[in-house]
Amino acid sequence: MKRNSIITKITIWYTVFILVIAVILVTIVEFSWADNAADAAQTDLIDEVTDASEHIVWVSDGFFLLDDEIELYDDNVYISIYDRNKKLIEGRFPAGVYGGSVFEDENISKVCTEDGEEWFIYDRMFMIDRNPVWVRGIIENPAESGSFAFIFRMVIICIPLLVIAAAVGGYIITKRAFAPVREVTEAARGIQKSGDLSRRIDRSGNNDEIDRLADAFNGMFDSLETTFNNQKQFISDVSHELRTPLAVMISQSEYGMEDAEYSGRALQAINRSAKSMSSLVSRLLTLSRSDSGRLNPEREDIDLSELCELTAEQQNVIAKEKGVSIVTDIQEGVHITGDYAMVIRILVNLIDNAVKYGKNPDGTGNVKLSLATSGCFARVDVADDGPGISEEHIDKIWDRFYQAGRSSNDSAGLGLSIVKSLTEVHGGKCDVKSKPGSGSVFSVWFPKN
Ligand code: ADP
Numbered sequence: 374m375k376r377n378s379i380i381t382k383i384t385i386w387y388t389v390f391i392l393v394i395a396v397i398l399v400t401i402v403e404f405s406w407a408d409n410a411a412d413a414a415q416t417d418l419i420d421e422v423t424d425a426s427e428h429i430v431w432v433s434d435g436f437f438l439l440d441d442e443i444e445l446y447d448d449n450v451y452i453s454i455y456d457r458n459k460k461l462i463e464g465r466f467p468a469g470v471y472g473g474s475v476f477e478d479e480n481i482s483k484v485c486t487e488d489g490e491e492w493f494i495y496d497r498m499f500m501i502d503r504n505p506v507w508v509r510g511i512i513e514n515p516a517e518s519g520s521f522a523f524i525f526r527m528v529i530i531c532i533p534l535l536v537i538a539a540a541v542g543g544y545i546i547t548k549r550a551f552a553p554v555r556e557v558t559e560a561a562r563g564i565q566k567s568g569d570l571s572r573r574i575d576r577s578g579n580n581d582e583i584d585r586l587a588d589a590f591n592g593m594f595d596s597l598e599t600t601f602n603n604q605k606q607f608i609s610d611v612s613h614e615l616r617t618p619l620a621v622m623i624s625q626s627e628y629g630m631e632d633a634e635y636s637g638r639a640l641q642a643i644n645r646s647a648k649s650m651s652s653l654v655s656r657l658l659t660l661s662r663s664d665s666g667r668l669n670p671e672r673e674d675i676d677l678s679e680l681c682e683l684t685a686e687q688q689n690v691i692a693k694e695k696g697v698s699i700v701t702d703i704q705e706g707v708h709i710t711g712d713y714a715m716v717i718r719i720l721v722n723l724i725d726n727a728v729k730y731g732k733n734p735d736g737t738g739n740v741k742l743s744l745a746t747s748g749c750f751a752r753v754d755v756a757d758d759g760p761g762i763s764e765e766h767i768d769k770i771w772d773r774f775y776q777a778g779r780s781s782n783d784s785a786g787l788g789l790s791i792v793k794s795l796t797e798v799h800g801g802k803c804d805v806k807s808k809p810g811s812g813s814v815f816s817v818w819f820p821k822n
Contacts, residue, residue, distance in 0.1 A: 383543070383547050384540055384547060388539060411514050413515075417449070419497075421512075425454070429501050437456065451467055455507040472509055492514065493513075553577060560574040560590075607774070614653055618653075622642075660791060670712030670798050671713065677744060688728070691728070696732070700742075704744050718795060719796060722792050724740060731760075739758050750801070756813070761810055762807040796819070801817060
């Protein structure tokens with residue numbers, strides 16, 4: 374038995390419980406049942422003596438006759454009849470118990486035999502046609518009888534055996550009942566040892582507590598596996614993204630060192646790569662802060678109408694150079710509470726994507742930035758009339774490092790996940806509606822003031 378196992382604890386608990394119940398029962402039998410049995414015997418004794426008196430007939434001159442119906446032994450009671458001089462007329466006696474010659478009217482006395490038996494003796498004087506006659510009844514005290522003592526002794530002997538049997542039987546039953554828990558534990562340990570998070574614990578199919586425990590473990594393994602895979606993917610994506618600028622920096626620095634004339638251009642290339650790395654690292658930092666709840670946006674009043682107008686104007690200058698024009702449809706006076714820099718970043722990211730990916734094959738494009746209130750929210754839509762996003766990509770474009778089909782060179786697939794994190798930290802949400810060939814509409818909702 375393992376000291377700290379639940380099985381041992383349960384076994385000890387109910388063994389003690391059974392022992393206590395047994396002791397209580399024996400005590401009750403000893404004190405209550407024994408008393409009741411003695412009382413009942415005394416009542417029988419009195420009844421039988423009274424009964425016997427009804428079958429005594431006085432004849433004459435100190436003569437008594439007993440009728441045929443008298444029972445000198447009935448209901449475990451021995452009856453004997455005596456005349457006024459306490460001379461026995463007729464009677465039956467248990468072996469070794471006579472009762473002596475002292476008669477006390479309506480008194481129950483006790484005598485003990487050598488075998489340790491206890492007997493009650495009851496004497497009563499009746500007047501039969503004004504002639505006194507004594508009737509004596511004798512009955513064994515059942516609480517002190519040999520059979521009772523034997524049963525009692527047996528019970529006392531059986532209790533320890535019963536407790537031992539209950540402890541052993543209970544231990545075996547509990548162990549069997551806990552076998553599925555052991556299997557679940559072993560399975561979980563196996564998964565931990567092998568490090569194979571794709572393994573799952575088998576369910577028995579009984580839908581019982583053990584199955585629910587297995588489900589809970591499997592659910593935990595699901596999330597661990599997802600987190601672990603995401604981490605793996607993340608590390609591989611980050612390494613992949615950093616590899617290109619690093620390779621550029623290494624090769625350019627080598628060229629620069631070999632060729633003094635080329636060093637100026639090499640430094641420029643290194644600078645560009647360093648900037649790209651720095652931008653990537655700063656985006657990763659934003660996401661990491663968002664994951665750990667350390668993004669802490671400012672809570673200032675923002676005139677979102679004004680901010681949208683301003684951002685659209687600034688982005689339009691850049692977009693125009695790329696052949697894309699930005700138009701606006703902005704509701705006046707819409708205010709939200711949030712972080713100015715973060716909201717700008719959301720708008721710029723979406724407009725930038727619309728300009729980048731929303732262009733038509735001829736290199737032109739139209740982007741529309743709209744702002745309107747919708748219930749308790751301020752809704753910003755960034756729509757383009759570009760190629761749109763196919764169904765296979767649309768659910769994944771919010772994932773980190775996900776790039777659907779045509780992606781720009783300076784992108785790393787982090788823009789939309791940053792938009793999502795920044796929006797959510799403002800208590801808002803994002804959505805996209807797109808049909809291949811019909812453009813896309815990215816929407817962001819902020820709780821309005
Ligand atoms: P990236 O750094 O590649 O721009 P994003 O997270 O901003 O990363 O975008 C993820 C992917 O979603 C992009 O690679 C692009 O394929 C797709 N995408 C984003 N915006 C649009 C858009 N307006 N139209 C079509 N595709 C888009």
